[in-house]
Amino acid sequence: MKHTHTVTLRGIGETDAPLGVVSMPIPDDCDHAVTVDGCASQSVPVGFWPRSERVPGGRKRTRRALVFFEKSGETPAVRLSPTAGEPEQGVSPWQVDVTSIRDIARHRDDHYWHYYERPGQVQLRFGGKQVAFSLGVRNEFGTHLWQYVLAQKLWSGPLVEAWRIGGHIYTAEERPLTMEKFNEVSDILVFPDATVAASVYLLLFANGTIQVTGHWINGRIYGNVGNQQGAPVVVFNGCELPERTWDGSDGFMDSGGVAFDFSAASDLVSAEHPGSISRSDSDSAWQPVGDTRIVIRHEPADGSVKDIEVDGSSDGLVKGVARSVTWHMGLGDAAPGVARYVAPPDWYAKCCEFAPFPIELADGEFEELGHQCAEVLLRNSVKGKFTSGGIYRYLDQYGLGCYELSMDANETRSMFRRAYRDSDARFYDLGLRSSYFMADIATDHSRDVIHYHNDAPDWRIYSLIYQRFSGIVLGYMETGDYYLLETAQAVARNYISHHLQNWPRQGIGRDADPLNGFLMLWDYTGAEEFFEFAREFAHHVALALGDHGTWLCGAGVGPQMGCNAIPGTPWNGGHLFNGFTEYAMRDPNVPADWLESARRGLEHLYDMLEEEGGFHPASSGFIGRLHWYLACRLGDPDLIERTRKLMDNIVKDAKDPARKEPVFTGPSAHHMNNYADYLIFYEATKDTLPEKLSAFGRQPSANDR
Numbered sequence: 239m240k241h242t243h244t245v246t247l248r249g250i251g252e253t254d255a256p257l258g259v260v261s262m263p264i265p266d267d268c269d270h271a272v273t274v275d276g277c278a279s280q281s282v283p284v285g286f287w288p289r290s291e292r293v294p295g296g297r298k299r300t301r302r303a304l305v306f307f308e309k310s311g312e313t314p315a316v317r318l319s320p321t322a323g324e325p326e327q328g329v330s331p332w333q334v335d336v337t338s339i340r341d342i343a344r345h346r347d348d349h350y351w352h353y354y355e356r357p358g359q360v361q362l363r364f365g366g367k368q369v370a371f372s373l374g375v376r377n378e379f380g381t382h383l384w385q386y387v388l389a390q391k392l393w394s395g396p397l398v399e400a401w402r403i404g405g406h407i408y409t410a411e412e413r414p415l416t417m418e419k420f421n422e423v424s425d426i427l428v429f430p431d432a433t434v435a436a437s438v439y440l441l442l443f444a445n446g447t448i449q450v451t452g453h454w455i456n457g458r459i460y461g462n463v464g465n466q467q468g469a470p471v472v473v474f475n476g477c478e479l480p481e482r483t484w485d486g487s488d489g490f491m492d493s494g495g496v497a498f499d500f501s502a503a504s505d506l507v508s509a510e511h512p513g514s515i516s517r518s519d520s521d522s523a524w525q526p527v528g529d530t531r532i533v534i535r536h537e538p539a540d541g542s543v544k545d546i547e548v549d550g551s552s553d554g555l556v557k558g559v560a561r562s563v564t565w566h567m568g569l570g571d572a573a574p575g576v577a578r579y580v581a582p583p584d585w586y587a588k589c590c591e592f593a594p595f596p597i598e599l600a601d602g603e604f605e606e607l608g609h610q611c612a613e614v615l616l617r618n619s620v621k622g623k624f625t626s627g628g629i630y631r632y633l634d635q636y637g638l639g640c641y642e643l644s645m646d647a648n649e650t651r652s653m654f655r656r657a658y659r660d661s662d663a664r665f666y667d668l669g670l671r672s673s674y675f676m677a678d679i680a681t682d683h684s685r686d687v688i689h690y691h692n693d694a695p696d697w698r699i700y701s702l703i704y705q706r707f708s709g710i711v712l713g714y715m716e717t718g719d720y721y722l723l724e725t726a727q728a729v730a731r732n733y734i735s736h737h738l739q740n741w742p743r744q745g746i747g748r749d750a751d752p753l754n755g756f757l758m759l760w761d762y763t764g765a766e767e768f769f770e771f772a773r774e775f776a777h778h779v780a781l782a783l784g785d786h787g788t789w790l791c792g793a794g795v796g797p798q799m800g801c802n803a804i805p806g807t808p809w810n811g812g813h814l815f816n817g818f819t820e821y822a823m824r825d826p827n828v829p830a831d832w833l834e835s836a837r838r839g840l841e842h843l844y845d846m847l848e849e850e851g852g853f854h855p856a857s858s859g860f861i862g863r864l865h866w867y868l869a870c871r872l873g874d875p876d877l878i879e880r881t882r883k884l885m886d887n888i889v890k891d892a893k894d895p896a897r898k899e900p901v902f903t904g905p906s907a908h909h910m911n912n913y914a915d916y917l918i919f920y921e922a923t924k925d926t927l928p929e930k931l932s933a934f935g936r937q938p939s940a941n942d943r
Contacts, residue, residue, distance in 0.1 A: 240268040240320035244275070247314045247579040250663035255309075255575030257443060261716045262305045262316055263581060263589035266290060270318040272303050277314070278444075279307035280397035284718045285762040288769065298764050301589075302715045306398045306576075308445065314579065328396030332442045333363040336387045336403065339372070339475075344414060353414040358387035359475050360403055360438070364446050364569040369496045370475040373436040373452050374523070377468025377554065379411045381523060384436040392720075397444050402720065404437025406459075409466045409554075431461035434555060439719045446570020453721050455560040457683035467554040470561055472524045474498075479522035485512040486622070489565075493522070497568035499575055500524065505671055506563065508622030526563045527624050530554055532679060534693060535642030543637050549695045556697070558682030561624070562674045562721070580666065586658040587922070594761065594823045597922040599659070603889050604862065604924070608917035611902045611910055612656040612665055615649060619668055620675075627668070627675030631691050633910060634903040645680040645691045647673070648754065650709020652915035654716070659918050673713025677725040681707075686728040702740070703748040703792060703813070705733045708755035711762055723763075730756055734771050740794075745803055746782040747792025748810045750775065750817030757820045769824070776821040779814060780832035787838025789814055808850070811843040812860030812912075819864040822871060837872050840865060844880050853887045855901045859912030861885055862920030870927045878928055885920060 247260055261284070264270055272281035285302030305316055342355040361370045372383040387405035394400070410432035434456050441449040454470045456463070477493040486504030490497075503526045507513045511528030532551040537544045550556045568574030586592060587599050599605075620628040620643075630636075631644035650672040657666035680688050682697075688707065690699040707726045714722040733752055753772045760769040782789060789806035792814070806814070818836055822828050843865070847854055861884050869877035891901055902910035923930075 241265075242320060243270075243318040245316045245318070245581050245585050247316060247581060248661045250578050250580055250657070250661060250666050252575070253577040253579075254573075255577040256445060256572045257306065257447060257575070258309050258314055258577045258579055259304060259306050260314075260316065260579040260581065262303050263586055263591055264300045264303055264318065265589050266299055266301065268320045269299055271321045272300075272305055273317050273319070274305060274307040275315045275317055276312060277308050277310040278397055279305060280395040281305050282393060282395070282398075282400075282718065285715050286764045288760055288764040288766075290764065301762060304718050306443070308397070309577070316581075328394070328444075330394060330399055330442075331364055331444060331446075332399065333361075334389060334391075334401060334440075334442070335361040335363075336389045337361055337370075339383065349417055351415040351417060351420045355385065355412065357383035357385050358405060359383075359473075360387070360389070360440075362442070362448060362567075362569070364442075367446075367495055367569040369448070369477065369567055369569060371450075372473045372475065373407065373438065373454065374471045374473050375407050375409050375434055375454070375466065375468040375554075376471045376523065376525065377409060379409075381471060381473065381518075382407050382409055382412060382468075383473060399442050400718065401440040401442070402437060403440060404435065404453075407434040407436050407454075408432055409434055409468055431458060431463045432466065433459060434466050435459070437721070439717075439721065441576075443576075445572045446568055447572060447574045447576065448567040448569070449564070449574075449576055450567070451562055451564045451717070451719055451721075453560060453562050453678075454555060455683050456555040456557060457560070463557050463684045465550040465554060465556045469525055469527055469530055469554065470563065472526065472563075472565075474522045474524070476520050477522050478517065478520060479515050479524070481517050482515055483512045484515055484524070484526075485509045495569075497574050499566040499568070499573075500526070502564040502566060505621050505626040505667075506624065511623040524565075526565070527561065530556075530559075530561075530624055532556070532559070532625055533643075534691075534695075534697075535640060536636055537640060538637055546695060548697045558684040558697075560678040560681070560683055562678050578663075578666065580658060580661055583659050583661065590761075591658055592655060592918050592922070594757075597919065598926075599918070600921050602921050604885070604917045605659075605921040607889065607892055607900075608914050608921075609656070609660060610900060611913035611917075612653065612660075612662075614900065614902050615653065615911060615914060616664055616668055619672070621671075625675065625679060627671030627673075628679070629668075629672060629911075632904070634899070640692075642691055643680075645676070645689050645704060646911070647676040647680070647688075647707045647709035648751075648915075649911040650676055651712055651754075651758070652709075652911035654709060654712045655915050655918060669709065670713060670716060673710050673716075673722060676707065676710050677713070677722050681725055681729060683725075686732040688729055701793065702733065702736055703751065705729055705752045706755060707752070708758045711755065711758045715762055726755065726759060730759060730768065737775065741778060742781075744782055745790040745792055745794065746779055746814070747789050747806055748813035749792045750779055750815075751813040753817030754820050757824060760824075772817070772821045773825065776818050776828075777832060779818045780829075780835040783835040783839045785835075785838070787835070787840075787842040789839065808843050808847045808854050808857035811839065811846075812857055812864065814839070815843075815864045815868060816860060819868045823867055833872060836868060837874065837877070840868055840872075840877060844877070844884070847884060848880075852884055853891050855904075855910075858884075858888050858891075858901065859910055859916060861888070861916075863912070863916035866920055866923070867927070870931045873928075873932055882924070885924070 286298035290299035344353040384405035392400040489501030566574035653669035791804040
């Protein structure tokens with residue numbers, strides 16, 4: 239049935255900006271026109287319901303929309319009306335140009351190899367004012383600007399338009415290569431590729447506000463990819479900003495009637511790791527990071543702490559690394575900036591944001607424990623340096639044991655869902671920063687893989703197990719920045735390739751966990767390739783479980799740590815079911831023999847847990863969503879009751895006076911992000927899910943209201 243919905247928003251963080259934005263969940267009951275009551279607004283679809291086309295291959299129904307609006311002084315309320323009008327275009331007040339700063343074309347001759355150089359700038363004009371800027375890298379050879387820059391208009395409307403603009407930065411010495419030097423090289427293709435891909439995601443608002451997210455990506459395009467020397471800079475051409483060290487404490491400044499606000503990037507710097515603003519003639523260069531050092535873990539060493547950093551990262555952007563930076567500028571009368579909003583928690587639950595079907599949220603002991611876990615993740619995150627947004631794997635262990643960056647975007651997902659549940663600006667901020675950390679630093683853009691958490695300084699270990707990108711998808715839903723979506727898709731497609739290279743095999747275990755991300759890609763884009771692979775992999779899980787219901791750790795064979803065929807444990811069984819169950823939650827037609835294999839696997843897992851007294855820290859985080867849903871889906875009263883007892887043991891352990899700190903701290907506290915996220919689901923469904931699944935004979939769908 240078609241309904242009109244009015245949803246009052248909640249501001250998170252600073253809300254003084256004249257503009258607002260919310261990534262609005264949209265129900266799938268019909269197509270909706272999305273507006274904000276009493277003020278100018280514009281809605282841009284970014285997510286789509288799967289299988290919602292009116293005709294095959296046709297337009298899908300919007301699941302998430304970025305809703306931009308001019309604030310009116312009243313608490314903003316989004317109105318969703320059951321109609322499918324075409325978006326209003328309007329006449330743009332902006333002029334966007336890409337111009338060359340210089341253009342050198344030197345053809346090969348007896349003395350020099352070919353040499354072409356065309357650095358460019360983006361010129362933005364609005365209301366008689368203008369600002370021009372270039373992305374660059376600064377190193378010992380000087381400041382190198384992006385070249386051969388191209389602009390693409392993504393979409394536009396009466397309130398805001400979006401552009402994607404980019405080129406390449408050559409980071410080595412910029413001068414013609416002599417033939418004498420060229421002839422010394424036996425194969426020019428083995429030269430390190432000294433280019434960085436540079437681009438911006440640009441939002442231009444009708445009030446003169448500009449929001450820019452710049453990306454510097456040391457990926458690959460040609461030649462032998464290598465480390466790039468230097469740090470990212472933004473050069474503002476013709477702007478005279480005050481020269482100073484920039485530690486993030488004051489991001490507001492003005493030059494010639496152009497307002498600058500760098501505060502959105504303040505998390506990348508601190509007094510210990512300051513950036514800078516420098517001048518050269520009439521140009522200003524902003525270095526938004528203090529350094530490019532990537533410390534992947536801290537280890538106790540003789541009464542102190544030793545930092546283990548990626549080789550070469552102190553000198554610049556190492557192979558495969560990227561970094562993203564957001565800032566605002568203003569050419570109008572309004573102060574530049576865009577305030578963030580979220581919908582109420584119950585609206586996210588109604589629109590299937592906490593599960594693939596609507597749930598009714600509830601408060602209680604489990605929900606409170608999930609909130610406590612999010613607080614622990616928050617205090618174990620990085621801020622004030624190049625790796626801002628990273629979250630540590632072993633919580634509260636600095637100086638006590640291995641304290642390493644987790645490289646797991648499931649934590650990103652958990653922080654976003656906690657922000658939706660609690661309307662908490664801190665959780666939202668970490669979710670957003672973590673999505674860029676995962677896309678920029680945790681992802682190797684030269685290989686389209688996510689780094690292993692316990693890597694060596696040469697940073698080359700690969701693990702199929704840790705290709706966990708789910709939270710990057712939510713980062714895209716919140717920003718509309720295609721870079722995030724494309725990074726998640728690249729990792730997903732690489733994972734497909736590597737899994738199929740290694741199939742068939744008995745050793746499926748933890749490597750099923752990334753299916754969670756595949757299904758989120760399907761949830762929010764409707765792309766069938768991701769669902770079909772998840773279904774195929776779920777079949778592989780069922781085959782590996784077989785008649786015995788046991789599994790292996792998952793990775794390979796041999797004596798090396800992480801690669802040997804260790805018999806499965808409750809902990810890595812959680813990862814196994816993270817893939818299978820997330821698929822089953824979305825498919826009402828899971829083959830009966832697959833479910834029977836899963837039943838045997840769950841019974842075996844519970845037997846192992848009960849042999850350990852019914853509680854195991856690293857295993858417990860999975861139970862409240864994955865095992866609980868599977869037990870209810872199977873309709874097995876014994877498994878349902880065993881799940882309830884295991885969940886009660888979690889609360890019992892948390893209340894135990896002998897436990898001085900919560901379970902999600904200490905050396906065994908990895909994957910505790912699942913507490914922050916999955917306990918939302920359990921608290922909401924612990925009294926209703928068995929009956930609901932029994933009544934439908936399948937998992938409830940988005941239409942089961």
